[in-house]
Amino acid sequence: MTAIAGVSARSRSDRGGRFLVPLVAVMALTSIYPAVYSLIYSLFDWNWGQRLNFVGLANYVDVLASDRFRTALVNTVVFTVSAVSVELLLGLGLAVAVNRVGRGGGFVRTLLLLPLMVSGIIVSVAWKILLDPTVGLVGYGAEVLGFPRLGFLGDPGMAMGSIVLIDTWWQTAFVFIVLAAGLRALPAEPLEAAEVDGASAWQRFRYVALPLLRPVILIVLLFRTIDCMKVFAIIFGTTGGGPLTTTESVQVLAYRTAFKQLNMSVSMTMMVIFTVIVLGIVLAYQRLGAGRELTR
Amino acid sequence: MTRAAVQVLSRPAVLASYRARKRTALVAAWVIVVVALMVTLFPLLWLFEISTKLPRDAFKTPPDLIYLPDFSKYLSIWQTAGFGQAFMNSIIVVLAGVSLTLLIATPAAYAIVRFRIRGERYIKLWLLLAYTTPEFLFVIPMYVLYQSFGLYDTQLGLAFIYQVFAVPFAVWLIQAFFHEVPRELGDASRVDGASELQSLIRVYLPLAAPGLAATAILVGVNMWNEVTIALALTFDQARTVTVAVAGFRGYAAVRWQEMTAAAVTAVIPMLIFAGLAQRYIVRGLTFGAVK
Numbered sequence: 001m002t003a004i005a006g007v008s009a010r011s012r013s014d015r016g017g018r019f020l021v022p023l024v025a026v027m028a029l030t031s032i033y034p035a036v037y038s039l040i041y042s043l044f045d046w047n048w049g050q051r052l053n054f055v056g057l058a059n060y061v062d063v064l065a066s067d068r069f070r071t072a073l074v075n076t077v078v079f080t081v082s083a084v085s086v087e088l089l090l091g092l093g094l095a096v097a098v099n100r101v102g103r104g105g106g107f108v109r110t111l112l113l114l115p116l117m118v119s120g121i122i123v124s125v126a127w128k129i130l131l132d133p134t135v136g137l138v139g140y141g142a143e144v145l146g147f148p149r150l151g152f153l154g155d156p157g158m159a160m161g162s163i164v165l166i167d168t169w170w171q172t173a174f175v176f177i178v179l180a181a182g183l184r185a186l187p188a189e190p191l192e193a194a195e196v197d198g199a200s201a202w203q204r205f206r207y208v209a210l211p212l213l214r215p216v217i218l219i220v221l222l223f224r225t226i227d228c229m230k231v232f233a234i235i236f237g238t239t240g241g242g243p244l245t246t247t248e249s250v251q252v253l254a255y256r257t258a259f260k261q262l263n264m265s266v267s268m269t270m271m272v273i274f275t276v277i278v279l280g281i282v283l284a285y286q287r288l289g290a291g292r293e294l295t296r
Numbered sequence: 297m298t299r300a301a302v303q304v305l306s307r308p309a310v311l312a313s314y315r316a317r318k319r320t321a322l323v324a325a326w327v328i329v330v331v332a333l334m335v336t337l338f339p340l341l342w343l344f345e346i347s348t349k350l351p352r353d354a355f356k357t358p359p360d361l362i363y364l365p366d367f368s369k370y371l372s373i374w375q376t377a378g379f380g381q382a383f384m385n386s387i388i389v390v391l392a393g394v395s396l397t398l399l400i401a402t403p404a405a406y407a408i409v410r411f412r413i414r415g416e417r418y419i420k421l422w423l424l425l426a427y428t429t430p431e432f433l434f435v436i437p438m439y440v441l442y443q444s445f446g447l448y449d450t451q452l453g454l455a456f457i458y459q460v461f462a463v464p465f466a467v468w469l470i471q472a473f474f475h476e477v478p479r480e481l482g483d484a485s486r487v488d489g490a491s492e493l494q495s496l497i498r499v500y501l502p503l504a505a506p507g508l509a510a511t512a513i514l515v516g517v518n519m520w521n522e523v524t525i526a527l528a529l530t531f532d533q534a535r536t537v538t539v540a541v542a543g544f545r546g547y548a549a550v551r552w553q554e555m556t557a558a559a560v561t562a563v564i565p566m567l568i569f570a571g572l573a574q575r576y577i578v579r580g581l582t583f584g585a586v587k
Contacts, residue, residue, distance in 0.1 A: 015411065015492075016406075016407035016408075016410060016411025016412075016413050016492075017407070017413060017414070019403040019404060019406055019407035019411075019492075020403075020404050020407050020413065020419065022399070022400045022403065022404070023400050023401070023403075023404040023419075023463060023467070024419075026396075026400055026456075026459050026463065027422065027423070027426055027459075027460070027463060030426075030434065030438075030456070030457055030459055030460035031422075031425075031426040031429060031434065031460050033437065033441075034433060034434035034435075034436075034437035034438055035429070035433060035434070037437035037440075037441075038433055038434075038436065038437055041437075093328065094328065094329075094332055096325075097324075097325040097328040097329055097332075098325075098329055100321060100322060100325035101322075101325050101326060101329055106574070108329055108333065109574070109578070110570065110571060110574040111333055111336065111337065112332060112333065112336055113570060113574070113577065113578075114336065114337070114340065114567060114570055115336060115340075116570075116581075117517060117521075117563070117566040117567055117569065117570045118340070118521070118563055118566065119520070119521035119522075119523060119538045119541075119562065119563070119566075120521070120523050120538075121523050121538045121539070121541050121542050121559075122343075122538070122541060122559040122562060122563055123339075125343065125541065125555060125556060125559045126339040126340065126342065126343045126559070127339065129342065129343070129346055129552070129556070130339055130342060132355075135355035135356075135357060137342065137357070137359070140357040140358065169335070169336070169339065173336070174581060177578055177581050177582070178581055178582050181578060181582045182582070201321070216582075226427075226428050229430070230430045230431065230524075232431065232523070232524045233523040233524060236523070236524075236527070236542075237523075237542060250430070251430055251431065251432055251524070254432040255432060255527075255528070258432070258436050259528065264436060267432070267436060268433075268436055268437075271430060271432050271433040271436070272433070274430055274433075275429055275430055275433045278428060278429070278430055279425055279428060279429070282424065282425065282428045286424075291424065294420065294423075294424055294468055295417065295420040295421050295424055
């Protein structure tokens, strides 16, 4: 008895630290080192060459004053808010529907999660073909139904909507899978009690199931928001940020600035500002209780 | 059920309308599911269709639904634009990357589950923030670092930087699976004189093996599909399969048939994973929280 108590006490002591040494070493090198490096070099004027001048906060002033950066930031936020809301609504509806189906639900789930297994670049290839203004099937279908020829990704007014559509096809399954699992795991008693008390199906969903589902919805929102703010592949693979700058997200702009214009320090400045914004959003979600299970 | 409810439900008319509503709901659910399936599967099927059509037929509207499929590009792509090499590179990056992730994340998850560690909360917050960090914040400094250490455009360099998102993700999953191992089993093996490392290897690893497999699959799929980092940190020696697919754009015209054949070839291994490991993937995506 005393032996077991002794082991338990030792197990709970501080000796577990050595199991974390590889993690701390690798994470420091892949996350803290680059962050500090970016912070330092954002204070310089550097474009790959020998020239390396200390300029203080000049890059920050330039980036914050630049229309292009602000446009990219607005584009990113517009994309994130639209894609996340559409995906949440569709995913929730789909979760309710698939859970009702019962027999065959497992097979349906496997087929519906296939888009999640597809790389953003391949998603771009498929949708570039489908949304092509002259030969794309979606435009053709719209024309058959009596709509005029639509430009989709090539039309400044429709390009962002098209990117949201592509992301919706790609990622709604994540929302659906997590919410469907969450719904199945709900305790039966409160729902049955509400049914006995005469609550309609909608009332049971709205006032009993949804509040119980809150933690699951929050974690889905957290992960979808992070992912959408970082959007790169499906824009790089379709519009490259155009037409003009209508679909240019912050990461697409940072890529261009660093690897096409070779303005390294400006690109790092953009990423420092953007990372602060994204991490701020994550911490705000944490405040709401999102992802408690990950950081408890 | 209360007596009032039983009385209400046993009235024949009410019961009939209740059943009718149930049936309508089921039909509505099936309609939604069928539409969702068509929208989900069509783009993938269309990708395949374009890859088997000759350029002159590929973009006819309305499309030919009956045609003689041409699979020649599925053979020729292996000789074109370094696709074969890129496919091998992706396999190497995924194998090296996933091994490294499991090697780092498994002991860490074990420590988090078994011990009380000073600053544990901050380490977990660090993992979340590192996972969240937009790629280009670390890609540009890593580009400079890799250039000077000869790791630029190498499979190993790519596998290493992937740890920044793979390790946090794997720790969350493995920790959830380790939590299911009864604490007493670990304690008992310690009483029998096993070290903590032995208790991890002999008790926790075998019991959590399916969970570790799920973790390996999900981390591997993410690495296989990754684009942003691979685009910036490889050139041609270590170019991965996703970047190679984008490479079929060429200078003058897009070679659609080859590009779609390459895309389908790159997707197939992942679809097979999805089919084989559906149950694990669902558990993984919900961080083991829901069974």
